[in-house]
Amino acid sequence: MKISIETSIPTMNNYWRTTIVKNRIHTYITPKGRQFKKALGWVAKVVCDNPFENDCELKIKLFFKNKNRDIDNAIKPILDALQGVVYVNDVQVKKITVEKFKSKNDNLEIEVIKYV
Secondary structure, X not given: OEEEEOOOOOOHHHHEEEEEEOOEEEEEEOHHHHHHHHHHXXXXXXXXXXXXXXXXXXXXXXXXXXXXXXXHHHHHHHHHHHXXXXXXXXXXXXXXXXXXXXXXXXXXXXXXXXXX
C-alpha cells in the first residue's frame, strides 16, 4: 500500500506542546500537529480499508524544501497519524526505512508492507 501527500511535515518540536495547568503537566498535540494528523489520516483511509492487525514495515520518503531538516523528528508524527488507520498500534511497526530529498514542495511518500 502506498500513501502520498503534499504537506508540511511537523517536527516533534512543533507537533507537541507541554503546559502546566493547575500545577499539573499537560501535554497536547498543537493545532498544526492536529491538522497534519487529520490530513495524513484521511489520505491513508482512501487506500487502506482496515488497519493491519499484523506487524508491518514502513518505507518513508521525505521531501523537504529545506534539506537541513532532521529526519528523526519527522518520524513520530507520521507514526501517530497512521495509528488506527493503517495499523492498530504503532508497536506493530517493526522496521522503518527513511530517505530524505530536497524538493520544491514538502511532500511525503509512505509504503506500508507486511513485515516478514
